[in-house]
Amino acid sequence: MTANSTIIANIAAIQARIATAQQLSSRQPPSPTLMAVSKTRSAAEIRAALQAGIEHIGENYLQEALAKQIELHDQHLCWHFIGPIQSNKTRTIAEHFSWVHSVDRAKILSRLNEQRPPQLGPLNICLQVNINGEASKAGASIADIPALAELALSLPLLRLRGLMAIPANTDNPSQQRRNFAAVRKLLNSLRQRFPTAQLDTLSMGMSGDMEAAIAEGATILRIGSDIFGSRASTAAD
């Protein structure tokens, strides 16, 4: 487990990286939102991140997330579900999260809409796009995104906010930028097609590629290992 002081210092360093990347890309404020991705991390580690100003938490595994939500119920946090979604889990997701970033098929949209408790207000949705068409990856194809967006926009208890992507893994900054630019262009095409929708979100950029994502207009960065330390090294804990 990474010590609390390290987590706090890591977040300060990331905020500085965000500011620098924003200046370099001549992007106008507002800054992207920094989401802490806390899969495999404890509630105590999340509390350290909160001390450094984090308000948005991303979780991949439902049972693990629910346990931490109970431990952290005294905190005012915005919980984002970012992991694979099985259809028998949609009710619990709809009841316990403010955002879902990993929706890639129509059935999941319909179920989340049916199962969202109306008193919680609409559930914020990002459609996950498989931007490089990788066979091994989740996400809808680029071609399927417009129809999914149209469906999401027709469902009253969902609020479609934009797109989420995990591009092909590469260390090459210009390739990273090309991938993120493709996501940005896809969101722009949705904006033209659905001009009254609130399509304001590009959920993209992780520890290894956040600068490229910022340069291409990311609005939510999903950062795990650069906040909490590498998951691989803690696998044997």
Ligand SMILES: *Cc1c(COP(=O)(O)O)cnc(C)c1O
């Ligand atoms: C784990 C994860 C992240 C964070 O990745 P890091 O490389 O640790 O920053 C972001 N998004 C998703 C969907 C993840 O599963």
